[in-house]
Amino acid sequence: MEITNILKDKIMLAVEKLENQSVLPKDLKKNSITVEKPKDESFGELSTNVSMVLAKQADIKPRDLASYLIKILKKDQMIESAQIAGPGFINFIIYKQFWIKLIKKILEDGERFGFKNIGKGKTVNIEFVSANPTGPLHVGHTRGAIFGDTLASLLKNVGFSVTREYYINDAGTQIESLCRSVYSRYEEALGRKYNADNNEYPGDYLKKVGENLVDEFGDSLLSSDIKSNLEKIKTYTLSVMMDQIKKDLYDLGIIMDNFVSESSLYKNGKVQEAIDYLSKLNLIYKGVLEKPKGSEKLDWVEREQDLFKSTLFGDDIDRPIKKIDGNWTYFAPDIAYHYDKIKRNYHEIVDIFGADHSGYTVRMKAVVKALSSGKKDLIIKLCQLVKLYKDGIPVKMSKRAGTYVTLRDLLDEVGKDSIRFLFLMRKNDAPLDFDFNKAIEQTKDNPVFYVQYANARIYSILKRARSLGINTEKEFIAKTDLSYLSSENEILIIRKLSEWPNIIFVSASRYEPHRIAFYLYELAQLFHGLQSLGKIDHTMKFLIKDNMQVTLARVALIQSIQIVIISGLKILGVKPVDEML
């Protein structure tokens, strides 16, 4: 157990003691009591708000309560000092030897250090990317892809059973027009005039699809009656598109567990089934929507349509499920899809959306509530847009002109590891500026490099240690006398390492993997600082030839740092490197 929790237990015991002595009443609410690192180092190593939380409930002055607690806690062998501060905080200094124990534990646990089983086998379905298979993945998709995948691996590592899922929008008018575009390219490949009209997907990437169709089918698809061949073209095109998407994702380090096809939901009647179910619950009705106020839609036609009563679940208007032509809206198959997820009985259902779908979240949450009889909360995480820069100038993207930057472009120019780390250096709901030049820079300005470099430096020191004949096996190192770790800077970094389990816990329970990236950066920073000390003061070097005890203890320290860096990078899907090139 980590020191923070041990200390918290001790504090709780002290509180209990005061309860037994009737200094405190017994029915106090204690859930907002915290033990944490104070913001200011000078206050102490750890701090608790216990007396402020309890004082009011018990009608005692916070500082008085604090002094009672301190009297009890001071007797503890772990606590070097405990002092009242400010309005009633208690600040602690912990004996060095207790901090040092952590290093031994990290060496023993290895990369599992810090990962507790908080999921306990609960199942989570995370749906992400779900890009329309009408073209290659671009930057916009990339962020959601990385976020979803990292969240998945994070949750997996804390004991959840995770399913990574991709919903394929392979139905609807957009696929029809994709196929028309492909048909134009097919004609072109057969030497006919390229028909740019009615071609909504002008990108070059379809040229190849057209050519491949020729290889596959010759000119047999050439017909005045496109419809008869549409199924063949559709099947072929979709499989080519999806293969490309899977390949791009794979190169970004992502493997989906499950793909669900929208058109399959139509085929096996699941859309109708889900809507029927909602009808049975009296949540579908025929009604007329008002034109949105202030909207400039000139083509608004007031009409009666089939609506889902999402207002019953917090939405501001009811949402249509059928288009004017009688077909389902996009919402309907999505209802069916989520109904299916509910029936698959996951403990948690998570959707990762792009910011452009933010207006869609309330109705999705509403329908999940409805379909699960109020039992399930759909968790939706939004990823804000990515703005690309090159030489400080924004890269303009236009889907029509076909000038958008694809994931493939990013992979080729920047590489998987940098993309992933840099995308994760931002909170998911904050907009992200991504500069190509910075991403490939090998300096401190580039956080991924900075963290990798710390790991590489440690690797190089360990290599040198071995060349000096030092045994760096973890089993051996873990048994060395760690009390030689005594400088303030060393203890400082051990305290930082002690935060790792909590970083993982908070990241996982709040679905915020960016915290890990920030933490790794800070840890790397402390390491680089520690290493530089050795340049000014040679007794602070990690390897000291004529002092084997200190050397071994320091080897233990840097190995612990390395373990945490590597395990953190792995969660982020970034490959740790041993040497910078």
Next chain:
RNA sequence: GGGCACGUAGCUCAGUUGGAUAGAGCGACGGACUUCUAAUCCGUAGGUCGGGGGUUCGAAUCCUCCCGUGCUCACCA
């Protein structure tokens, strides 16, 4: 006009669901290598947490009203 986000140092951003004198990086200025990787480090300067009001022992964080930015608004997905 409605909905949802966001607004923190000159710039880019953190801030553990309400804790102490609000933190990093970049940029600026001043320093540090006969190296375990200077691809790095140390120091200094920089703030009315968009603004007003409220809730309480205590607010960047919660409520409310303004101001500003982004996304979005049946019959696309």
